[in-house]
Amino acid sequence: MKITGYRTLTAQHHWRRAIGDVNGHIVEAVTEVPIVIVETDSGIEGVGIGSHADLDRLFPAIEGEDPRGVSALFDRMLAQVFKSGHAGATYGGVASLDAALWDLKAKAADEPLWRLLGGRDRFVPAYASGLDIALDDEELATLYAEFAERGFVAGKLKGGLDFDADVRRLGILADALAANTARPGLMLDANESWQVKQAVRYVSALEEHVDLIWVEEPLRRWDAVGHARLSTAIRAAVATGENLTGVDQFRSLFEAGAPDVVQAGAVWGVSHMQRLALASAARDLPISPVGYNANPAVAHVMTAVPNHLTTELQAFDFADGVLVDHEFVDGGIVLGDEPGSGISIDEVVIEGARRGDGWANPAGPHMRPVRAGLRVVLDGVER
Incomplete structure (x- = not known):
């Protein structure tokens, strides 16, 4: 089997609600979902989701190769962009091709990816995460009640700007998830909006009211020393890493003794998730993937590593024309038996469902204020 080419598609995820974080939000959100389909001379195609960045520069590293050598091909792609570097957007292109290659490898073996990777149990524990900062209290309660109906026992609130609102809204999450447990798991995601002492003061005050499992991305992603300082000053775990592009970028965090929970963005693909999980396990640290809906293939990895804690689930649906072989029950993700990563693409539906330009709001959460x-003063009022 040889890789002969690739093509790209862009689907749209219609969230049917506002989504965002402390940095901004978009109303009636629609986000673009880049898809890469890798073609082979055998007729089998692999599907990867994540990014279209630098595909033309990266593809020569894998063209004509056997896709079943996917781990080596991942390194070939990194080597292909050695001088300019693989960090940032380029890593998204690497990840999408990588996810497609893993899909191909599992399809060629006629096995679901979780089984090919060595997983034993198809169940992946998950937590609810509504990207919910723009929802009012009633909408927030309704959303997390829907998660509770599917057995979820933990949830993550977007916050970090208005202390009183965060206390109240974490209470709403707790009430909704209390349908399944007497002690709901609560997390707060500040999306890199604080300095160290701001984070210490804010989280310490929150902990007088709420028992937080973790505080997520409290500081800038590269602030290894700051994350370590914060971890020693609060009870909650410090979780970060989703925006680091490459296992190498975690080196300073590991050396500084941070984070407590290692996170990896689903958009960075299967090999990244696998390698980071094992690097974290060597340090007795748990791993937690972020953004399952952005690339469902990463959940397969979590069945085959020793340190998976929980995976972020943001919605029960995907982009129009993107079908995933799984179920959401018992507070987690149940992976199916379809060969490959379980992702299938309906190109006709994708083209027919496009409405508008997707993620077009310049004030959305992708831009830092x-x-x-x-x-x-962190009270939601200061200008």
């Missing part, structure tokens, strides 16, 4: 980390 000018005053982020420089507010004197």
Whole structure:
């Protein structure tokens, strides 16, 4: 089997609600979902989701190769962009091709990816995460009640700007998830919006009201020393890493003794998730994938590593034309038996369902506000 080419598609995920975080939000959100399909001379095709960045530069590293050598091909792609570097957006292109190759390898073996990777149990524990900062209290309660109906016992709130609102809204999450447990698991995601002492003061005050499992991305992603300082000052675990592009970028965090929970963005693909999980396991640290809906293939990896804690689930559906072989029950993800990563693409539906330009709001959460980390009073009012 040889790799002969690739093609790209862009689907749209219609969230049917506002989504965002402390940095911004979009109303009636629609997000673009880049898809890469890798073609082979055998007729089998592999599907990868994540990014279209630098595909033309990366593809020569795998063209004509046997896709079943996917781990070596991952390294060939990194070597292909050695001088300019693989960090940032380029890593997204690597990850999408990588996910497609793993899909091909499992399809060629006629096995689901979780089985090919060595998984024993198809169940992947998960937590609810509504990207919910723009929802009012009633909408918030309704959303997490829907997660509770499927057995979820833990949830993550987007916050970090308005202390009183965060206390109240974490209570709403707890009430909704209490349908399944007397002690719901609660997390707060601040999306890199604080300085170290801001984080210490804010989380310490929250902990007088709420028992937090973790605080996520409290500081800038590269602040290894700051994350370590914060971890020693609060009870909650410190979780970060989703925006680091490459296992090499975790080196300074590991050396500094941070984070407590290692996170990896689903958009960075299967090999990244696998390698980071094992690097974390060597340090007795748990791993938690972020953004399952952005690339469902990563859940397969979690069945085959020793340190998976829980996976972020943001919605019960996917982009139009993207079908995934799984179920959401018992507070987690139950992977199916379809060969490959379980992702199938309906190209006709994708083209027919496109409406508008997707993620077009310049004030959305993908842009960092000018005053982020420089507010004197974190009450949602200061200008």
